[in-house]
Amino acid sequence: MVDAAPLIEFREVAKIYGKGEAEVRALDGASFKIETGEFVAIMGPSGSGKSTAMNLIGCLDSPTSGEYLFHGVPVASLDREQRALLRRNYLGFVFQGYNLLARASALENVELPLIYKGVGRAERKQRALDALSKVGLKGREHHTPSELSGGQQQRVAIARALIGNPDVILADEPTGNLDTKMSREIMDLLCGLNDNEGMTIIMVTHEEDMAEYAHRLIWMVDGKVERDGKPTGGGGKR
Amino acid sequence: MIWETIRLAVQAIFRNTMRSVLTVLGIVIGVAAVIAMVTVGEGSSSQVTADVEKLGTNILMVMPGGMDQGPGTQSVAKAFKLKDVEAIIDQIGSVDTAAPYAQTSMTAIFGPESTTTQVVGTDNRYLDAVDWPLVMGRQFLSTEETSGRAVCIIGETVRQKLFGNTNPVGETIRLSSLTCEVVGLLEAKGASSFGTDQDDVIGLPIKTFQRRISGNSDVAMMFVSVQDGKSTDRAKTDIEALMRERRRISEGEDDDFTVMDMKQIAAMLSGITNVLTGLLSAVAAVSLLVGGIGIMNIMLVSVTERTREIGIRLAVGAQSGQVLMQFLVEAIVLSVIGGLIGIVLGLMLAIFASNLMAIPFAPNPAVVGGAFLFSAVVGVIFGYFPARRAARLDPIEALRHQ
Known part of the structure; x- marks a missing residue:
């Protein structure tokens, strides 16, 4: 990889759902760059395209037009299976709804990405235990999601995102289902990863409070980037 | 990697006991019914043949009544x-x-x-x-x-x-x-x-x-x-x-009597039991089909949950091929377990019925294999194809699936 290229670059990216009269422009020519080590919050009113942008960054969805470069590589040039490899090796996801396997234990959920990486059983288990203790879930390895609180489930999800040593963590409304206290714990955890390990974090949120944890705020309206700079409060929550 | 996949499939099967049991049940009943029916049918058929042969293959029976009138229609013939x-x-x-x-x-x-x-x-x-x-x-x-x-x-x-x-x-x-x-x-x-x-x-x-x-x-x-x-x-x-x-039957006239040898009688009797076996087998085949529909229903009902699961797996970096392999192996393992239980149960039923009816126990490997194969195919088709549809979605659509 040429390090001159930014980690993530959007050039006039558009995503259009439906056709003709029913056409919805979820993203309508959004452009921005994100460098390694940043903690970026993406905000905007509902329907502004912030979640769509996140799904495109995560290669969970494909843009209608425009260009998305990851480490300078145009993602559109990758096929389905290569995009899966990109997710596997460079991206970690944290979702609003946690998206854990309901019938698997915390440990098995965290191990999941390593199975697809072809990591052996013993190493997989050790690394999953380490990741779980890093997010403060030591002793809860064998609980299933239904036996954990929302905050704990989100920690499991963060451990799962971390375990493959990704270049960036993509967090889509990570505190959307949590109360204030739990939200603060999750945000502290993410900030710690950013501060101590230089982990790049991109987070979509609609809560001003949460955006204050980030270095940089991308404000979106109607599928376009309207403002890109410091959070309103200057990122004072850190 | 294949052992890992099988291990994961078995794990997934045991993690969702209820769904697995219901799926397997359909296969078990279908396979067991077919095997039991056909085995008992063939046993009674060979019993009939054996009985007739015990009378002696060198025996002829001469009865009044022509072949076309049916043997034994004494009232017509002298x-x-x-x-x-x-x-x-x-x-x-x-x-x-x-x-x-x-x-x-x-x-x-x-x-x-x-x-x-x-x-x-x-x-x-x-x-x-x-x-x-x-x-x-x-x-x-x-x-x-x-x-x-x-x-x-x-x-x-x-x-x-x-x-x-x-x-x-x-x-x-x-x-x-x-x-x-x-x-x-x-x-x-x-x-x-x-x-x-x-x-x-x-x-x-x-x-x-x-x-x-x-x-x-x-x-x-x-x-x-x-x-x-x-x-x-x-x-x-x-x-x-x-x-x-x-009997003074002139040339050109039909016989008004019938000479049957034991081979003919055996053929006639086993013809009758073959018809019965055929009927029973048809009933059993229907139950196999119903079992297949049961599998299909369970698989389709679980597709919502499974679609989300597929979305999660795709998001953490699974390639569609890996997801499909997992589902295929899961379906095969389930079908094989169900098929084996069905075979054992069917043969046990057949042994029990054979003892009760005092007929020989005559398992037919072709039928055992056929019933097993059919159930496996049904299991794989209905386990695999919904998964294939889901694995071809964009991950975000699979994740959003309600």
Whole structure:
């Protein structure tokens, strides 16, 4: 990889759902760059395209037009299976709804990405235990999601995102289902990863409070980037 | 990697016990039903064949009534006489012996006991031809046969009903107005393939039967035994020619009698059991189909949950091929488990039923394999194809699936 290229670059990216009269422009020519080590919050009113942008960054969805470069590589040039490899090796996801396997234990959920990486059983288990203790879930390895609180489930999800040593963590409304206290714990955890390990974090949120944890705020309206700079409060929550 | 996949599939199966049990149940019932039905059917079919062959493959039966009228339609065709029996013995070289046979249903009485049974008029040659030994007493004396004396030989069932376990030889029983002395007891033969009790029988000399019971000189049927090493087909042709002559059937007219050999009878009887087996198998096949539909329903119902699961797996970096392999292996493992349980259960049912019906246990590997394969195919199709659809979605659509 040429390090001159930014980690993530959007050039006039558009995503259009439906056709003709029913056409919805979820993203309508959004452009921005994100460098390694940043903690970026993406905000905007509902329907502004912030979640769509996140799904495109995560290669969970494909843009209608425009260009998305990851480490300078145009993602559109990758096929389905290569995009899966990109997710596997460079991206970690944290979702609003946690998206854990309901019938698997915390440990098995965290191990999941390593199975697809072809990591052996013993190493997989050790690394999953380490990741779980890093997010403060030591002793809860064998609980299933239904036996954990929302905050704990989100920690499991963060451990799962971390375990493959990704270049960036993509967090889509990570505190959307949590109360204030739990939200603060999750945000502290993410900030710690950013501060101590230089982990790049991109987070979509609609809560001003949460955006204050980030270095940089991308404000979106109607599928376009309207403002890109410091959070309103200057990122004072850190 | 394949072991890892199998291990994960087994893990997933046990993690969702209820769904797995319901899926497997459909396969188990379908496979077990088909195997049990077909095995029992084939067992009874081979039992029939064996029974007929026990009578001797060198036996021919001559009955009045043409083939097209159906054998045994005596009312239309003229009955045989004792002279026909003698003619066959005298004029056909390849014949070992021949015996007359006539029967009717009557009530036999001894003291306070009575039983309704088959009364057969015949002679010693019949017992020799079908190889039916006595366990007590003696066969008819030739004087008894020629003079038509009132003596009889009884079967084991008749003895049990009238005499219990005591020795019946020398006792006298009553058949309507006829009082006759028991001179012999036949060896027990058990039930025939169609469940009729072969030991529920009383044998009289044919002349006694004609004079005292039927009141005519008819012979309903003749048993002919062909000498060892002589062609039964040849003997059959000879008998047909002789009977046409004796019954004055002119050239061009159809026979008004039928000569059947045991091979034909065996073929006819196993034809009947084959039809039954076919019917049972059809019922079983329907249950296999219903089992398949059950599998399909469970798989389709679980597709929502599974679609999200697929979305999660794709998001953490699984390639669609890996996801599909997992689902395929899961479906195969489930089907194999279900199929094996079904085979064991089906064979156990078949053994149980075979014992109950006293028929041989005749498992057919082709049917066992076929039922197993069918269930596996159904399991794989309905487990795999919904998963394939989901794995081809964009991950975000799979994740959003409600």
